[in-house]
Structures are given as structure tokens and as C-alpha cells.
Amino acid sequence: MNSDNAIWDDGEWVSWDEINQQIQYKEWQAKYPNADISLIPIFEQLIETAQEYFHVTGSHLQVYGDIGELYGAITHGIKLHKNYAQGSDGRLNDDFIEVKTITPFKKEDTVSVNLTGHFSKLFVVKINQDFEICGRMVKRSDLPSAKNNILKIHWKNLTD
Numbered sequence: 001m002n003s004d005n006a007i008w009d010d011g012e013w014v015s016w017d018e019i020n021q022q023i024q025y026k027e028w029q030a031k032y033p034n035a036d037i038s039l040i041p042i043f044e045q046l047i048e049t050a051q052e053y054f055h056v057t058g059s060h061l062q063v064y065g066d067i068g069e070l071y072g073a074i075t076h077g078i079k080l081h082k083n084y085a086q087g088s089d090g091r092l093n094d095d096f097i098e099v100k101t102i103t104p105f106k107k108e109d110t111v112s113v114n115l116t117g118h119f120s121k122l123f124v125v126k127i128n129q130d131f132e133i134c135g136r137m138v139k140r141s142d143l144p145s146a147k148n149n150i151l152k153i154h155w156k157n158l159t160d
Contacts, residue, residue, distance in 0.1 A: 034077030043070040051131040060105050068101030068125035071133055076123065087118030095120040097137075102126040102155060109155035116149045124158055 006013040028040045050061050069089055072078040078090040078097050088096035098119035100111035104127050111124055122143065125135040136158045143151060 032074045035074040036077075039070055039074055043067065043074055046070065047127075047131060047133065054104075060103065064101045064103040064127060065099075067127065067133070068123075068135075069099045071125050071135055072097065072099050072123045075135060076137065078123070092121070097121050097123050099123045099125065104129045104131060110152055113143070113146075113151045113153065114149060115143075115146055115151055124153075124155065126155055 005017075006015045007019075008014075025037055028035065028037055032040065046063055046067055050063050050067065053059070053061050069078075069080055072090065073080055076092060078092045078099070080090040081088065089099040090097045096119045098113065098117055098121070100113060100122065102109050102111060102124065109126060113122060120140050122138045122140060123135055124138070125133060127133050136155075138158050142159075143153070146152070
């Protein structure tokens with residue numbers, strides 16, 4: 001390290017990369033106060049990769065469920081279960097959370113939820129055609145009943 005790629009501070013060289021990383025971490029902490037900061041670069045790279053792949057090929061990668069789960073972990077602090085855990089996707093305090101994702105290629109902004117699962121809250125993530133992402137958390141008790149325990153619910157009918 002030298003003055004071309006670092007600054008001398010308190011008796012040691014500090015690289016501009018380290019400084020920029022600390023600034024980035026502070027911005028992430030402000031934007032996502034409940035987040036495990038180490039998940040944010042993975043989330044951002046995954047959504048960027050999905051978007052880039054779509055723009056290059058016109059097809060979608062099968063990663064949107066994972067993106068939705070990471071978004072829940074980052075924005076709400078959901079602790080995700082191991083892959084393919086039965087009944088729910090994660091836990092938030094004493095609540096089991098089911099995460100469903102509306103993908104950018106879906107014709108309708110709906111999700112289907114199996115009400116036999118063991119969850120107390122539903123977190124629906126919507127990724128639009130511009131790859132903008134948002135989510136809504138709903139208590140299970142606020143969901144309408146459904147025939148055959150499969151609920152099809154539209155984004156506009158979800159309220160936090």
C-alpha cells in the first residue's frame with residue numbers, strides 16, 4: 001500500500017477499499033436495521049444476476065424464491081430455516097414465517113398458500129418487471145379461509 005491506493009492514518013495504511021466498505025456497511029445498517037449485514041451483498045448480487053440474465057436471454061433464472069427469502073431476512077430479520085424445511089421458511093421471534101414470492105414474469109400478482117403449513121405469519125414479496133422489490137407481512141389470523149386449504153391471494157388484498 002502507498003498513497004496511490006490508501007491513506008496513512010494513526011500509524012498505519014488504510015486502503016480506500018476498506019474505507020469504502022465501511023461506508024457501504026453503514027449505509028446498509030441504516031437502510032436495513034434488522035439485517036445480518038453479511039447477507040446483503042449476496043442478496044444484491046442475486047437480484048442483479050437475475051436481472052442481467054433476463055436482459056441478456058429474455059428468460060428468467062429460478063432464483064426468485066431465494067431472493068424473496070433473503071429479502072425477508074434482510075428487511076425483517078427473519079431467521080431462515082434450512083432448505084426444504086416443512087411448514088414454514090423461517091422464524092421471527094416467536095412467529096413461524098411462510099415466505100411467498102410474486103415473480104416479475106407472473107401474469108397476476110397472486111400467490112398460493114398451503115394453509116396446512118405450520119406458520120403464524122405470511123410474508124409476501126413482490127418483484128416487479130423492473131426488478132424493484134417490496135414485501136408485506138400478514139398475520140395468519142387475518143387471512144381468509146380457503147377451500148381445500150389452498151389460499152390464492154392477490155397482492156392488493158394484503159395489508160400489513
